[in-house]
Amino acid sequence: MLGSWPSFDPHNFSQFKPNDPANPSKMTPVTYRPTHDRTLPPPDQVIAPEAKNILLRHFYQPAEEKLRSKRAPCDNPSPERASKLPRPSASDNSI
Amino acid sequence: MFRSNNVTARIFERQISSPAPGTSVHCARRFYENIVPCHTIFDIECPDILFRKFSDDGQYLITFSRNHQDLVVYRPTWLSYSCREQDCPDHDLPSKANKFESFFTQLYSVTLACSGELICKDFFLYSEKNQFGIFASSTAQIHDAPAVGGAIQGIPSIEKITFHLVRLEDGVILDERVFCNDYINLAHSMGVFLYDDLVAIVSLRYQRIHILQIRDSGNLVDVRSIGEYCREDDELFLNSSTQCMSIPGRNRNHNVGNGPDHTNQMPEGSFLSGLKQRLLSFIFRGIWNEEDDPTMRMQCLKKKFYFHFQDYADLVIWKVARNTDNHPAFFAVYNMETTEIISFYQNSADELYTLFELFCDHFHSSSKNSFYMNFLSTHSNNIHALEQLRCNKNKASSLPQFVKKMLSTLPFNCQSQSPSPYFDHSLFRYDDKLISATDRHRQSTDHPIKFISRRQPNILKFKIKPGPESGNADTRTKKISSFLFHPILPLAISVQQTLFLQPAVVNIHFRR
Numbered sequence: 001m002l003g004s005w006p007s008f009d010p011h012n013f014s015q016f017k018p019n020d021p022a023n024p025s026k027m028t029p030v031t032y033r034p035t036h037d038r039t040l041p042p043p044d045q046v047i048a049p050e051a052k053n054i055l056l057r058h059f060y061q062p063a064e065e066k067l068r069s070k071r072a073p074c075d076n077p078s079p080e081r082a083s084k085l086p087r088p089s090a091s092d093n094s095i
Numbered sequence: 096m097f098r099s100n101n102v103t104a105r106i107f108e109r110q111i112s113s114p115a116p117g118t119s120v121h122c123a124r125r126f127y128e129n130i131v132p133c134h135t136i137f138d139i140e141c142p143d144i145l146f147r148k149f150s151d152d153g154q155y156l157i158t159f160s161r162n163h164q165d166l167v168v169y170r171p172t173w174l175s176y177s178c179r180e181q182d183c184p185d186h187d188l189p190s191k192a193n194k195f196e197s198f199f200t201q202l203y204s205v206t207l208a209c210s211g212e213l214i215c216k217d218f219f220l221y222s223e224k225n226q227f228g229i230f231a232s233s234t235a236q237i238h239d240a241p242a243v244g245g246a247i248q249g250i251p252s253i254e255k256i257t258f259h260l261v262r263l264e265d266g267v268i269l270d271e272r273v274f275c276n277d278y279i280n281l282a283h284s285m286g287v288f289l290y291d292d293l294v295a296i297v298s299l300r301y302q303r304i305h306i307l308q309i310r311d312s313g314n315l316v317d318v319r320s321i322g323e324y325c326r327e328d329d330e331l332f333l334n335s336s337t338q339c340m341s342i343p344g345r346n347r348n349h350n351v352g353n354g355p356d357h358t359n360q361m362p363e364g365s366f367l368s369g370l371k372q373r374l375l376s377f378i379f380r381g382i383w384n385e386e387d388d389p390t391m392r393m394q395c396l397k398k399k400f401y402f403h404f405q406d407y408a409d410l411v412i413w414k415v416a417r418n419t420d421n422h423p424a425f426f427a428v429y430n431m432e433t434t435e436i437i438s439f440y441q442n443s444a445d446e447l448y449t450l451f452e453l454f455c456d457h458f459h460s461s462s463k464n465s466f467y468m469n470f471l472s473t474h475s476n477n478i479h480a481l482e483q484l485r486c487n488k489n490k491a492s493s494l495p496q497f498v499k500k501m502l503s504t505l506p507f508n509c510q511s512q513s514p515s516p517y518f519d520h521s522l523f524r525y526d527d528k529l530i531s532a533t534d535r536h537r538q539s540t541d542h543p544i545k546f547i548s549r550r551q552p553n554i555l556k557f558k559i560k561p562g563p564e565s566g567n568a569d570t571r572t573k574k575i576s577s578f579l580f581h582p583i584l585p586l587a588i589s590v591q592q593t594l595f596l597q598p599a600v601v602n603i604h605f606r607r
């Protein structure tokens with residue numbers, strides 16, 4: 001349909017072959033390969049969406065930073081989140 | 096964006112070009128520069144009602160009867176008439192244009208408050224998904240209420256507060272929730288927050304946050320009550336431990352349900368409430384983790400924590416929008432699911448102010464159901480609003496005071512901002528002190544409030560003038576104005592009233 005339109009130079013569009021649905025084009029698109037590896041992602045990279053919005057991330061950030069930097073050297077006074085166990089001396093209310 | 100300011104040219108341009116990715120709403124909004132509420136009908140005759148607001152999807156106008164007992168809901172329609180003359184646009188509007196009924200059709204009037212109760216005229220929350228509205232009615236406040244039954248001192252008490260869930264389509268009251276001898280800040284929905292289908296109600300007297308869920312069937316279901324207990328099974332656990340404590344000789348396999356006299360053996364006040372305990376341990380661990388050296392650590396703790404311990408323990412959940420006195424206020428972020436306090440700031444914290452300046456939108460937390468509420472123009476997403484904020488910051492006499500004043504607006508009241516595009520700072524410039532998207536009464540002036548186009552500088556697009564056309568004869572009495580902008584149509588209502596019970600002057604501003 002498009003091949004027979006008038007054109008300025010009759011040699012333009014001479015190589016044009018309209019798409020024939022019975023005969024699908026065997027051309028594969030050109031693949032671009034990088035010439036260097038400076039921008040390659042790390043092999044084990046996983047990209048996932050962030051569940052928390054940016055404000056919540058800022059709220060969580062100082063807590064996570066402190067935990068990361070202080071966990072190794074000092075002893076953390078809070079116990080790991082253990083399941084609830086009844087304690088015999090539960091009546092003291094000192095911190 | 097659009098190349099021409101002419102509305103016809105813009106419509107043609109819209110047909111052939113698509114907007115840049117992610118800007119379709121902003122592009123469509125620019126048509127509001129062409130369609131403005133430039134015509135005013137002054138002092139329209141309207142029924143004796145108190146205007147609350149338009150629902151956020153523009154379907155309903157919520158008003159209350161003057162006696163604060165009934166809810167009256169209108170559907171905004173549009174004035175229409177036909178004219179067969181030749182020069183129609185120059186004609187005056189017909190006389191029926193001056194009637195309230197030409198713009199609004201009453202859908203129904205339903206009584207919410209029984210005798211002795213009054214509807215809180217400043218309270219209304221809208222759930223867009225189901226078109227449900229939440230209203231509140233209450234009895235009178237008792238100021239010197241004794242602190243009994245777990246209540247704290249100094250907070251007034253209201254004998255009965257009822258929250259009504261109403262289906263706005265037809266006015267059917269679907270469910271109610273009653274709080275007795277409690278105090279909940281109802282003005283401007285301060286003590287209640289609606290997010291998706293969850294309602295959080297802050298009970299100040301008992302220092303609890305009640306979480307309710309609105310089901311599609313219209314029922315209000317209790318989800319959780321945070322304050323004394325953090326996790327859902329805390330109460331069960333504490334009660335079973337109490338029994339083991341107070342009855343030492345008995346068999347440890349007591350059931351909790353074995354008689355109510357067993358459950359309250361704990362002396363009152365021996366345990367801090369769950370939420371308070373979480374907060375204190377958060378502060379403690381924060382100070383503990385700051386220092387490595389044990390001696391320095393103890394010193395730091397003594398100075399910062401134990402010295403102020405009683406102050407921290409006496410902190411009260413308040414959630415006010417205005418903190419006019421100089422008492423230090425604190426802001427805490429609590430994760431409901433993990434029952435942990437994430438962060439804790441004083442209201443003068445620069446860190447918190449930086450977050451407020453950068454991420455103001457996220458403090459508004461609009462739910463996924465309401466589309467247009469995600470496009471509020473704030474200083475975090477609009478350069479003009481940010482410039483205004485910075486300008487105010489530089490003009491402020493004291494920076495800490497300015498920070499405190501800004502942070503006192505946090506946490507933001509739910510649904511307090513109007514989604515109307517006329518408040519978009521990138522479209523119009525207007526005086527923030529006289530009118531803004533925030534739903535508040537303001538001091539009224541006699542001069543009209545100008546909305547000037549941003550893109551075509553100094554071109555006045557429209558004016559909103561509250562009060563009578565010829566101005567007020569009596570300039571000495573203080574007048575307050577409130578504005579209700581329809582979220583979608585070029586329609587706005589301005590209500591001017593004096594502080595005495597004189598009838599209000601209601602103007603309708605619309606595009607003629």
